[in-house]
Amino acid sequence: MTAKVPVQEIPLVDLRIQYEQIKDEILAALRRVMEQSQFILGKEVENFEKQFAEFCGVPYCVGVNSGTSAVWLALLALGIGPGDEVITSSHTFVATSEAISWTGAKPVFADIDEKTYTLDPAWVEKAVTPRTKAILAVHLYGHPAAMDALAAAAEKHKLLLIEDAAQAHGARYRGKKVGTFGHAACFSFFPGKNLGAYGEAGAVVTSDKVAAEWMRKMRNHGRLGKSPHEFIGFNCRMEGMQGAVLGVKLRYLDSWNQARRENARRYHEKLQGLPLVLPRESEDARSVYHLYVVRTAARDALHAFLHEQGIRSQLHYETPNHLMPFYRKLGYQEGNLPVTEKVYREILSLPMYPELSESQIDFIAACIRKFFDGGTR
Numbered sequence: 001m002t003a004k005v006p007v008q009e010i011p012l013v014d015l016r017i018q019y020e021q022i023k024d025e026i027l028a029a030l031r032r033v034m035e036q037s038q039f040i041l042g043k044e045v046e047n048f049e050k051q052f053a054e055f056c057g058v059p060y061c062v063g064v065n066s067g068t069s070a071v072w073l074a075l076l077a078l079g080i081g082p083g084d085e086v087i088t089s090s091h092t093f094v095a096t097s098e099a100i101s102w103t104g105a106k107p108v109f110a111d112i113d114e115k116t117y118t119l120d121p122a123w124v125e126k127a128v129t130p131r132t133k134a135i136l137a138v139h140l141y142g143h144p145a146a147m148d149a150l151a152a153a154a155e156k157h158k159l160l161l162i163e164d165a166a167q168a169h170g171a172r173y174r175g176k177k178v179g180t181f182g183h184a185a186c187f188s189f190f191p192g193k194n195l196g197a198y199g200e201a202g203a204v205v206t207s208d209k210v211a212a213e214w215m216r217k218m219r220n221h222g223r224l225g226k227s228p229h230e231f232i233g234f235n236c237r238m239e240g241m242q243g244a245v246l247g248v249k250l251r252y253l254d255s256w257n258q259a260r261r262e263n264a265r266r267y268h269e270k271l272q273g274l275p276l277v278l279p280r281e282s283e284d285a286r287s288v289y290h291l292y293v294v295r296t297a298a299r300d301a302l303h304a305f306l307h308e309q310g311i312r313s314q315l316h317y318e319t320p321n322h323l324m325p326f327y328r329k330l331g332y333q334e335g336n337l338p339v340t341e342k343v344y345r346e347i348l349s350l351p352m353y354p355e356l357s358e359s360q361i362d363f364i365a366a367c368i369r370k371f372f373d374g375g376t377r
């Protein structure tokens with residue numbers, strides 16, 4: 001039996017440290033919700049919607065119960081449904097394509113750029129058919145997609161452009177914030193996202209007044225407040241508690257994103273010279289590093305090695321959407337999307353959150369160096 005050496009546990013994301021830092025404000029905000037007893041939508045949600053719209057630089061924000069609902073509602077609000085095709089990434093969280101499927105439209109998967117892991121605009125152009133209705137661009141890992149080229153493609157083919165910004169609150173492309181490029185943009189406030197609620201939440205931002213008003217009704221059984229039901233809606237409302245928490249946390253978002261960028265810089269410096277592909281920002285982009293994802297052919301061994309050291313690296317994502325068993329019916333197979341298929345076997349997400357300390361980053365980098373130097377590979 002070998003004696004176990006105690007290891008320093010480093011989670012992928014630590015939500016507890018941040019809570020400790022803002023506890024008083026959070027508890028005061030939650031108490032307001034209880035005292036007002038507006039548990040669903042209400043004042044706190046409305047205030048947050050206003051503030052988040054302002055943060056994004058877009059006139060309307062509709063708060064909903066998850067990022068998945070946000071994508072679904074945005075697509076529906078823009079008229080996407082059965083018979084339509086929506087071009088998107090396969091290399092994304094499954095919610096992106098689930099939301100397309102639940103409108104009745106068909107997801108069409110395009111390959112990605114190997115540097116940014118976001119849609120390859122040339123591939124998108126090739127994927128356009130007479131049925132294509134929209135491009136759904138994902139700003140993956142906090143890195144904005146190539147929005148100029150995608151906007152040009154959308155304009156040329158008269159398509160809608162929608163942003164899945166679930167991982168990219170505050171990211172910029174050519175100086176402009178994500179959320180301002182498309183006809184609508186969708187955000188998730190899942191607790192581990194850059195702006196996270198204390199439960200489920202999401203939002204759609206848009207400049208389209210008609211779409212915003214329709215989503216306000218759609219999320220609430222087809223009506224505003226207690227007015228008559230106008231159409232078959234659904235329940236996608238944001239809770240008062242989540243609005244209150246998000247209102248507090250939004251004030252810190254820029255400083256947290258800055259801390260993530262500084263952590264990314266330190267990783268970059270400490271991981272130099274290793275046989276690893278490090279995240280690279282395109283010239284036009286300012287990433288908010290939702291995740292810090294490195295790549296190596298020795299991914300599985302490195303992943304296992306880091307876990308032995310107590311470092312909770314993860315895979316985002318294990319299976320690209322076009323190879324999910326339930327999308328086999330769309331006719332995809334191995335070999336269809338070469339970059340996506342190369343990348344998903346090599347990616348490894350290292351711990352990343354604003355409060356990650358320099359010494360933790362140094363420890364993680366030293367472990368990775370040990371892995372490559374130690375001949376484990």
Ligand SMILES: *Cc1c(COP(=O)(O)O)cnc(C)c1O
Pocket residue numbers: 066067068069071092093095096138164166167187188189190201202
């Ligand atoms: C998290 C995420 C979603 C879904 O958001 P939920 O709030 O978990 O429903 C959608 N798209 C992407 C890219 C995501 O990362």
